[in-house]
Amino acid sequence: MRCAHWPRVPLDLARKAREKSAATYIDRAVQCQLSAHGEGEHFGLLTDAGAYGTALWLRWHGADEAELVVLPDCPVAAPAPDGEGCCLFVDHANQHTWEDALEEVSCIS
Numbered sequence: 001m002r003c004a005h006w007p008r009v010p011l012d013l014a015r016k017a018r019e020k021s022a023a024t025y026i027d028r029a030v031q032c033q034l035s036a037h038g039e040g041e042h043f044g045l046l047t048d049a050g051a052y053g054t055a056l057w058l059r060w061h062g063a064d065e066a067e068l069v070v071l072p073d074c075p076v077a078a079p080a081p082d083g084e085g086c087c088l089f090v091d092h093a094n095q096h097t098w099e100d101a102l103e104e105v106s107c108i109s
């Protein structure tokens with residue numbers, strides 16, 4: 001199960017995200033990409049249009065201010081030939097996206 005947090009992206013952060021990443025479009029709302037988790041920080045993928053091997057994430061915690069963070073991609077792929085890559089960032093908590101077999105997960109690209 002994916003985390004159900006799906007906040008709106010503050011307009012000023014969406015603008016900053018476009019400036020940082022050269023992306024032409026930033027979603028107005030992003031869903032937390034982690035598997036359902038009870039506490040801790042949430043991470044929504046804004047764009048992977050930045051430097052190779054990194055992505056721009058929106059990080060938030062409860063009702064606190066959200067912030068932009070640039071994080072390297074998670075390098076861990078599923079242990080199978082042609083194993084799926086993980087859609088998250090390096091050192092994330094919880095499962096890799098490909099471990100979450102209850103639901104089809106596709107990376108935004």
Ligand SMILES: [Zn+2]
Binds near residue numbers: 032034
């Ligand atoms: Zn979350």
Ligand SMILES: [Zn+2]
Binds near residue numbers: 074075088092096
């Ligand atoms: Zn991962």
